Amino acid sequence: MTAPLVRLALGIVETAVPVAAAPLWLGWIGQCRAWLLNRRGPGVLQPYRDLRKLFLKAPLVPEGAGVLFRINPALQWTLGVLALGLIPFCSAVPLLAQDSDVIVLTGILATARFVSVLAAGDLGTAFGGLGVRRTLLVGSLAEPALLLALMTAALAAGTTSLAGIARTFTVHPLVLDPSLAFAAAAFALVLVAENARLPVDNPATHLELTMIHEALVLEYAGADLALLEWAGAIKLLVFALLGLVLFAPWTLPGEATGPLAVLRAFLLSGGLIAASGALLAIVETASAKLRLFRVPAFLTTAFLVATLGLLVRLVSGI
Amino acid sequence: MTSIALLVATFWLVLGVLALLQPHSMRLARTVHVPGAVAGLVLALASVDSTLHSLPAVIVHLPGPAGFELLFRAGPLACVFLALLGVAVFAISIFARGYFRPGEGTPPGVLSFAYHLFLASLTVVLLAHDALTFMASWELMTLGSYALVLSEHNREDIRRAALIYLVMAQVSALLLLIAFGILSHGGAILDFTAMRSDPPGALGTSLVFLCALGGFGAKAGLLPAHVWLPEAHPAAPSPVSALMSGVMLEVALYGLMRFVVILRPELVPWWGAAILALGTASGLYGALYATAQSDVKRLLAYSSIENIGLIATAFGLALLFASAQEMTLAAFAFTACLYLCLNHTAGKSLLFLATGSVLHATGERNLGQLGGLLPRMPWVGIPALVGAAALAGVPPLGGFVAEWMLLQSWLTTPRFFATPLDLLLPLAAAIFVLTAALAAYVMIKFYAVAFLGRPRESRLLSAHDAGPSERMGLVSLALAALALGLLPGAVAGFLSSAVARLFGPLPPGATAAPGVAVFMPSRVTYAPLPLVLGAGVLLALFILGRRLRATRRTATRAALWSCGEGPVGPRAQDTSAGFGEPIRRVFAFVFAVEEQFPRPADPYPHYRIRLRDRFEVLLYAPLPALVGRLSALAARLQRGRLAVYLAITFVTLALILIGLRWT
Numbered sequence: 001m002t003a004p005l006v007r008l009a010l011g012i013v014e015t016a017v018p019v020a021a022a023p024l025w026l027g028w029i030g031q032c033r034a035w036l037l038n039r040r041g042p043g044v045l046q047p048y049r050d051l052r053k054l055f056l057k058a059p060l061v062p063e064g065a066g067v068l069f070r071i072n073p074a075l076q077w078t079l080g081v082l083a084l085g086l087i088p089f090c091s092a093v094p095l096l097a098q099d100s101d102v103i104v105l106t107g108i109l110a111t112a113r114f115v116s117v118l119a120a121g122d123l124g125t126a127f128g129g130l131g132v133r134r135t136l137l138v139g140s141l142a143e144p145a146l147l148l149a150l151m152t153a154a155l156a157a158g159t160t161s162l163a164g165i166a167r168t169f170t171v172h173p174l175v176l177d178p179s180l181a182f183a184a185a186a187f188a189l190v191l192v193a194e195n196a197r198l199p200v201d202n203p204a205t206h207l208e209l210t211m212i213h214e215a216l217v218l219e220y221a222g223a224d225l226a227l228l229e230w231a232g233a234i235k236l237l238v239f240a241l242l243g244l245v246l247f248a249p250w251t252l253p254g255e256a257t258g259p260l261a262v263l264r265a266f267l268l269s270g271g272l273i274a275a276s277g278a279l280l281a282i283v284e285t286a287s288a289k290l291r292l293f294r295v296p297a298f299l300t301t302a303f304l305v306a307t308l309g310l311l312v313r314l315v316s317g318i
Numbered sequence: 319m320t321s322i323a324l325l326v327a328t329f330w331l332v333l334g335v336l337a338l339l340q341p342h343s344m345r346l347a348r349t350v351h352v353p354g355a356v357a358g359l360v361l362a363l364a365s366v367d368s369t370l371h372s373l374p375a376v377i378v379h380l381p382g383p384a385g386f387e388l389l390f391r392a393g394p395l396a397c398v399f400l401a402l403l404g405v406a407v408f409a410i411s412i413f414a415r416g417y418f419r420p421g422e423g424t425p426p427g428v429l430s431f432a433y434h435l436f437l438a439s440l441t442v443v444l445l446a447h448d449a450l451t452f453m454a455s456w457e458l459m460t461l462g463s464y465a466l467v468l469s470e471h472n473r474e475d476i477r478r479a480a481l482i483y484l485v486m487a488q489v490s491a492l493l494l495l496i497a498f499g500i501l502s503h504g505g506a507i508l509d510f511t512a513m514r515s516d517p518p519g520a521l522g523t524s525l526v527f528l529c530a531l532g533g534f535g536a537k538a539g540l541l542p543a544h545v546w547l548p549e550a551h552p553a554a555p556s557p558v559s560a561l562m563s564g565v566m567l568e569v570a571l572y573g574l575m576r577f578v579v580i581l582r583p584e585l586v587p588w589w590g591a592a593i594l595a596l597g598t599a600s601g602l603y604g605a606l607y608a609t610a611q612s613d614v615k616r617l618l619a620y621s622s623i624e625n626i627g628l629i630a631t632a633f634g635l636a637l638l639f640a641s642a643q644e645m646t647l648a649a650f651a652f653t654a655c656l657y658l659c660l661n662h663t664a665g666k667s668l669l670f671l672a673t674g675s676v677l678h679a680t681g682e683r684n685l686g687q688l689g690g691l692l693p694r695m696p697w698v699g700i701p702a703l704v705g706a707a708a709l710a711g712v713p714p715l716g717g718f719v720a721e722w723m724l725l726q727s728w729l730t731t732p733r734f735f736a737t738p739l740d741l742l743l744p745l746a747a748a749i750f751v752l753t754a755a756l757a758a759y760v761m762i763k764f765y766a767v768a769f770l771g772r773p774r775e776s777r778l779l780s781a782h783d784a785g786p787s788e789r790m791g792l793v794s795l796a797l798a799a800l801a802l803g804l805l806p807g808a809v810a811g812f813l814s815s816a817v818a819r820l821f822g823p824l825p826p827g828a829t830a831a832p833g834v835a836v837f838m839p840s841r842v843t844y845a846p847l848p849l850v851l852g853a854g855v856l857l858a859l860f861i862l863g864r865r866l867r868a869t870r871r872t873a874t875r876a877a878l879w880s881c882g883e884g885p886v887g888p889r890a891q892d893t894s895a896g897f898g899e900p901i902r903r904v905f906a907f908v909f910a911v912e913e914q915f916p917r918p919a920d921p922y923p924h925y926r927i928r929l930r931d932r933f934e935v936l937l938y939a940p941l942p943a944l945v946g947r948l949s950a951l952a953a954r955l956q957r958g959r960l961a962v963y964l965a966i967t968f969v970t971l972a973l974i975l976i977g978l979r980w981t
Contacts, residue, residue: 059873064772066693074860078853085852101842103722104849107713110758114712117762124690124771125878129892132766137900140759144751147725151747154729161842208881218879296904303752310744 015085018241022233023047025240025277032281047233054226062219064123072119073220073227079112080234087241088166088252089269090262101160102150105242106143109194112235113139120216127208131215134292138193138200138212141299146190148306152183152313153246162245169249179316182309184247189302191239193295195232198284200295210289240273248272319364320378320392320445323400326361327441330354334434341427348415350430354437355411361441362404365397366812377447377511389447389509394815395579396444398656399572401812402663403444405798406565407437413671413791414557416784417678423470432469436462436561443569448508449498456494456573460487463566466558467550479553486536486546493533494573497526501580514580523581527589530577531596538570540630541600542933544623548611551619552683556674559615563622564667568659571629578637579820587641591739594634598749601627605756606908609763609898610929612685614673618666621709621760624753625662629655631750632724636821638739639727645822646838647727652821654724656813661708661716661802668705668795669764672698675784675792676768680777685764685894690773694781697789699769701796708799710761711754714846716802719809719835721754722844726837756901763897772888804846806835895927902929910935 027044034041061070086105117135120128154160156177157168193200196213205211211218217228244251251268253261290298333350340346378390392400414433418426439462442455464487468480499505500522501513517523536543551559578589604623611617632655639648675698676691677683692699704715711717728747773779784792802809811829818824825838834845880886902909910930916923955962 060876061873062878063875064878066770068692068770071857074857075853078856078860081856082849082853101844103725104713104844107711107718107722108849110755111712114707114710114758114762118766118770121762121766121770123878124888124891126886126890126892127879129771129897132762133892133897133900136759136762137904140752140755140901141904143755144748147751148748151725151729159842160726160729164842221876293903296900300904303748307744307748310747311741314740314744 011085014089015081018084018089018237019081019234022237023051023230025237025273026233028274029277029281029284032278033285036281036285047229051226051230054221054229055223057222059223060221062123065219066122068115069119069122069219070224072115073224073231075115076112076231077227077234079108079115080231080238083108083112083238084234084241086162087238088163088245089241090253090265102154102162102165103147103160105162106147106150109146109235109238110139110143112231113143116216123219125219127215127218130208131212131218134212135216138295138299141296141303142190142193145186145299145302145306146194148303148310149183149186149190150246152179152306152309155310155313156180162242166245166249166252169246170252179309179313180247182305182312184243186302186306186309187243187246189298189305191236191243192283193299193302195236195239197236197280199287199290200298202289205289210292212292237273240276241269243276244269244272319397320390322364323361323392323441323445324378324390326357327438327445329357330434330438330441334431334438337427337430337434339427341425341431344418344426347418347426347430350434351411351415354434355408355415358404358407358411358437360404362401362408365392365401365404386450386508387448388451390442390445390451391447392445394819395572395575398813398816399444399569399659400441402568402660403437403440403565406561406663406667406795409791409795409798410557410560410564410667410671411791412794413560413674413788416787417557417674418555419678423472424465424468429466429469432462432465433558436466440565440569444572447510449502449510449513450508452573453491453495453498457491459566459569460484460491463554463558463562467554467562469555469558470553476553479549483546483550486543489543490533490536490570493529493536497529497533497577500526500529510576510580517581524586526577527581530574531592534570534574534577535596535630538567538574538630539600539623539626540596541603541623541627542937544600544604545931545934545938547623548607548616548619548931551622551670552613552615556615556670556677559618560667560670560674563618563670564663567622567626568629568663571626571633571659575633575820587638587739590634590637590639590641591742592634593630593637594742594746597627597630597632597634598746598753599627600624601631601753602749602756603627603908605753605760606901606905607929607931608760609756609901610895610909611898612894614676614683614685614688614764614768615670617685617760617764618669618673621757621764622662622666624757624760625658625666625709628750628753628757629658629662631746632658632720635724635728635746638743640821646825647730648821649817649824650723650727650828650837652817653810653813653824654720654727656816657716657720657723657802657809660809661720661799664716664795664799664802665705665708668701668792668799669709671788671792671795672702672705675788676781679781679784680775682775682778685767687775688768688773688778689771689888689891690769690778691781692769694773694778695769695783697783698792701792702769703765704796704799706761706765708803710758712758714803714850716799716809717757719803719806719844719846723810723835723837724750726842730837730839759901763894767892767894767897771891774888774891804850805832806844806846808832810835908932 024044024047027047030046031041031044083105113135117132121132153165156179157165159165159168196203201212202210203213206214217225220228251265251272253265333354337347337350380388380390418429436459439455439458443452443459446452446455464480464484467483468476470476500518502508503516503518507513507516518526539547551563554562601624604620604627608617608620608624611620632651636648636651636655639651675695676688679695680688682688708715708717711721728743807829810824814824814829828836828838830836833847834843836843877885902911910932912928914926916925955966
């Protein structure tokens, strides 16, 4: 009786902690970028201050906004939390492990995109339309690449369940597998594209000619915008945690149980996520934004690398 | 079950004849649709009812013309398609009752007769158990749908579209006749059971397979015979398009499945590989072309090509697994295949019907002239959103379940053949996931341009919502699509006896819980209900929180951002051509595009773009020229000189004599 309850409580905590910490990671990335640019930076807590400011603003809704537009922020946040609930973190057993696997995870991300573009199309503005078609271009090329990278890992592990993949990889380390290297490369490219980071999209831009993700959320204000920003931070963390499970499984406790193993896993993965944030900041500082016409080439590369990974996996055998 | 289905088919025929008694009476033609719809529901319930369809199927013998016997049998696979037909007919007939208006081409009674003839022949195609019944009902099906496509026959373009359809259907029927000719040993055996026990040799079997693939593929819309779809669907009235796309294409694939069952003993890997390759190619091609279309029904027609491609992909995969003796994987892949069929029927029929309602409300079929219809037509817009999501393959709807199951079986693929097939499988997987992502693009384009945003034309402001019977048709299909998404275990259970018949049983635990899909060898599960519930609870909390806040502060309405200029009109929205433009650029090599740019100093600048089907340009357009050249060659013989004719007669006679001597 107690064991399932403890598991449930642990699962909820395991989901709640990343949800709460997602803006912190965004702040860390921003701080690293500031340091690299020889600025002092606003501190790692800046996203929280931004969120607080936005939450306190008076609610403002554009004219002609329908249900889809109004429900979108809450739905984005909810889907982000659901996705986090699927990923094993400290105890290696995610909250929703019974109901899903990597394919469902990509399905949830696809649903989030489906809703967000429909919401942007709801108003019928020129910028919204641009945002929709650009997001769809990025998404419809990045999603297959992501799915193929995940399929490669799933083939290597022999299961598509994330907890199962994590368990297999901690028991039989496959770190030097060539197919996983391809998958990791494709995954990194997709992470950049799907989260609207440089060089695909500039998260700080409001220049109409180049923005992709910003064009979708241009009409949001106040609490709605805060939820969307938070959901964006959660999505970035979802990708980071997914990367940890697939390509750095030694951070997970594996077969070990008990508070010490959980603490070790928490510290290790936290440290690794901080390091990857710093790496992302370096990449973003070092690269310029791609011209929109060059973005398909970037994404096609990701797709082909992912396909190559799958081919290598199937040809090289288990 | 067989007799119930036969009774329903006869009932439909009687209804059609009834409507024909007073061909110009709109009221009669409308009235007969109601009992027709009820009969569809009866058919669906009977074929879903497990006690009926698990009985050993009986072969019903009826005396036919010229001493032939007509055989009918509703096997487990036919039951799946009968259920699909029944549900679709229920929704479409109810919808059609409110849809047809007087004064459009063919008199309503004749139209109603053709419609019910089409329904009856679809049923009989599914029931046929001998070659004669099959071919006769197949041709009746073609004739019925041809008459329906031609319903506005006073228009030139519609006559042309119907002609293309008829030619394609006849080529398909010809190929099927050849296949049956070989299978029946020159007409000696017509019974399918006897054909199974007495297959032709290896070469004959392969020939039969190729003819069947060509014949059924042409009718189903696989490459390269897909060109009739984007012509015939816009020409036909919307309920007819819904029936043709949502049911007839699937029935053609059912025919292919039946043939493979008959040819079973000689199951060879390259058949599965051929279907897989053709399916993935059709899927990607259809999805790419659909993104670039501006006519709503052409877009949906190309989307149908894509869906049929995906279904064929799943079937090919199942055959490949079966030829490698991986029967469990084959069973799962085939479950996914049938699941895709059901989902396509629910989703695509729904979208075609919604298009019909939009057409009536606005008189507009051009996507670029629509917009902002959701608040004006919620009874059409909300079901259409469900249909679009189902076809886009996003959870928690049916398309996702099928893709999930198919990818699972793909991911368990061991190395089978140690041949180039090992390379085909991952490449096909890559194309499959790309196609699935592009399908979402297409559906978002369809929905966002037509239903969201602001009306692009002022007359859309007065668009009225659909009438009560149209609403009922749309809502029932939307409910079917939702059920397919939320109850994967129950649907898999319904499909299991058909799957068992072709590829052996699913593992026992796979269909245990109605709300859970289970994939067996790796025991991975997908349960949509807890996910939906979790999301629902979180969302409800949000809405509650917003209500509480709203008592303190109400939301202010603000103008849209316009860069500091005045208000921007609805014409500034993205056009339908613009929406598909990124894909057209990235995959430019696939399209045959003619663009006309305005000259810089043009006072009335016009930008024109004409998109043509590559296959039409490369394959079908040169065909008439080729025929013309051949006949010109033949005409050379006709010089009007007696000596030439005598010489030809002499040579022919000599050749015949030599031929007779040698045999």
